[in-house]
Amino acid sequence: TIPPEILRFSENIGNFALVIKGEPGSGKTIFSLQYIAEQSEKKSGIYFSTRVDIDSLYSQFPWIKESIPPENIVDATQSILPKKMEVPQFIKFSSLPEFLKGLYTAIEEKRTEKFSPIVVVDSIDAVASSVGLPVEDVCAKIIDVAKGAEVGVIIITERTERTALDYICDGVVTFKRKLIDERLFRELVIEKLRGVEIENPIYYFTLHGGKFRYFDEFRPIELTTFIHEPHPPVRDGKGTKFYEKNMFSTGSKIIDKIVGGYKRGSFVFLEVTGEVPPEFIVENIAGVPVENFLMQDRGVIIVPCKGLSPLYFFEFYAALVGREKVQKNCKIIIPSEDKDVEKRFPWLVYTSYRVDHFVNTVNSIINEFKREKEDNVLLFLCFDKIESDFGSRGAEKIAMKIISRVKFEKDLCIGTAFPSTKIDVKLREAADYFFKTFGKKGRVFIYGVSPPTVIYNANIDFSRPHPTLYFTPIT
Ligand SMILES: Nc1ncnc2c1ncn2[C@@H]1O[C@H](COP(=O)(O)OP(=O)(O)O)[C@@H](O)[C@H]1O
Numbered sequence: 001t002i003p004p005e006i007l008r009f010s011e012n013i014g015n016f017a018l019v020i021k022g023e024p025g026s027g028k029t030i031f032s033l034q035y036i037a038e039q040s041e042k043k044s045g046i047y048f049s050t051r052v053d054i055d056s057l058y059s060q061f062p063w064i065k066e067s068i069p070p071e072n073i074v075d076a077t078q079s080i081l082p083k084k085m086e087v088p089q090f091i092k093f094s095s096l097p098e099f100l101k102g103l104y105t106a107i108e109e110k111r112t113e114k115f116s117p118i119v120v121v122d123s124i125d126a127v128a129s130s131v132g133l134p135v136e137d138v139c140a141k142i143i144d145v146a147k148g149a150e151v152g153v154i155i156i157t158e159r160t161e162r163t164a165l166d167y168i169c170d171g172v173v174t175f176k177r178k179l180i181d182e183r184l185f186r187e188l189v190i191e192k193l194r195g196v197e198i199e200n201p202i203y204y205f206t207l208h209g210g211k212f213r214y215f216d217e218f219r220p221i222e223l224t225t226f227i228h229e230p231h232p233p234v235r236d237g238k239g240t241k242f243y244e245k246n247m248f249s250t251g252s253k254i255i256d257k258i259v260g261g262y263k264r265g266s267f268v269f270l271e272v273t274g275e276v277p278p279e280f281i282v283e284n285i286a287g288v289p290v291e292n293f294l295m296q297d298r299g300v301i302i303v304p305c306k307g308l309s310p311l312y313f314f315e316f317y318a319a320l321v322g323r324e325k326v327q328k329n330c331k332i333i334i335p336s337e338d339k340d341v342e343k344r345f346p347w348l349v350y351t352s353y354r355v356d357h358f359v360n361t362v363n364s365i366i367n368e369f370k371r372e373k374e375d376n377v378l379l380f381l382c383f384d385k386i387e388s389d390f391g392s393r394g395a396e397k398i399a400m401k402i403i404s405r406v407k408f409e410k411d412l413c414i415g416t417a418f419p420s421t422k423i424d425v426k427l428r429e430a431a432d433y434f435f436k437t438f439g440k441k442g443r444v445f446i447y448g449v450s451p452p453t454v455i456y457n458a459n460i461d462f463s464r465p466h467p468t469l470y471f472t473p474i475t
């Protein structure tokens with residue numbers, strides 16, 4: 001879970017000095033503890049802490065017990081109260097020489113044939129203020145001792161501006177805590193790492209559960225490789241809890257936990273900003289209910305988005321639920337100028353570019369499904385395509401007609417659009433559930449505006465027999 005560049009850096013340079021910068025709460029402590037924990041096969045960490053209470057450190061981060069035993073935790077400031085646990089090398093650090101002596105002694109005591117120590121100073125600001133010297137001087141001296149003893153050192157500072165620390169140290173990493181739409185977002189920026197090519201200078205991460213974890217690129221399901229084992233649906237028909245509560249499942253247990261399902265008769269709107277891979281639109285919030293309806297043999301009507309062919313949609317859902325279910329339960333609608341397009345696939349329905357013809361076609365498919373299945377239907381409409389085919393007024397008409405029928409007949413409609421489309425604002429107004437998704441460097445994130453949620457990273461878990469969409473909250 002540590003970015004590979006940082007691992008390579010610390011392996012290449014044994015006696016490295018890495019400075020970790022960031023405002024309070026940005027994850028510096030968690031990251032450095034975790035770095036030590038992950039190196040625990042070859043290295044034992046000596047943690048110079050400004051916290052007085054070891055117990056609270058262990059109770060917050062129980063997983064560090066093995067890699068940083070209590071005797072390896074040193075009070076980095078002159079502590080007034082001795083810690084609860086015995087710290088054999090407990091020293092009062094009232095001056096820099098005393099601190100450096102303490103540092104040196106601790107390093108030599110911890111050095112064994114199997115383990116070479118690695119030092120974390122959390123934080124240098126606190127040490128400097130307790131010995132009453134400038135941070136730069138203290139830092140340079142600590143690095144001298146560490147290099148002399150041939151051990152790596154991680155220096156933590158809350159000073160985020162450019163300082164002399166940047167060139168004194170071999171590596172600089174900055175932790176950032178940002179707000180996107182008033183929601184927490186976290187970034188780690190690799191500023192420099194001596195001797196290492198930095199492939200990826202920015203990592204997005206979470207501290208969920210008190211652990212640092214960065215996010216991987218979104219990996220779409222590959223359609224050509226194999227057909228996946230269909231998973232049992234989240235049942236939400238007659239006799240289920242969802243049905244009693246007048247709800248549909250979102251199609252995903254994880255999303256059900258977050259929003260509690262969708263009220264029957266809802267319009268769910270997904271606004272897509274930035275560089276979101278189109279495959280993600282098919283797979284995420286919009287994709288899981290399609291799968292869930294198809295598995296329960298309910299009718300699904302899809303208008304594909306621009307840039308993805310109807311065949312892609314067909315193949316995609318076929319890979320997840322099997323071709324039969326898609327052929328039986330799904331219709332994909334596209335307008336076509338060609339008057340006598342041959343009916344190439346039974347699941348493909350052509351309409352003209354006339355708004356009323358399009359709406360009538362949708363309505364008659366809904367009617368047919370309802371007659372045949374006596375159950376609710378799901379519509380998944382990509383309004384970017386509808387707007388480019390029918391113009392913004394046409395798209396608005398289509399949206400309002402279909403959404404009002406869905407609300408009246410207690411069906412479910414999922415719509416997607418970009419903020420750049422004219423219809424976007426109308427869809428927001430009509431939405432019972434409103435999600436936003438955005439992409440950064442191939443990673444995808446999603447959050448609820450209504451209901452409001454934190455930002456989640458979304459990806460697909462391929463380790464199960466059925467690929468499963470999962471969300472990781474950014475906390
Ligand atoms: N168990 C937890 N679950 C979720 N978030 C946590 C948990 N523990 C810590 N955090 C998050 O981590 C932050 C503190 O991280 P920390 O590494 O101590 O920051 P820093 O050392 O940069 O001040 C908290 O503000 C909180 O947002």
Ligand SMILES: [Mg+2]
Binds near residue numbers: 028029030122
């Ligand atoms: Mg801290």
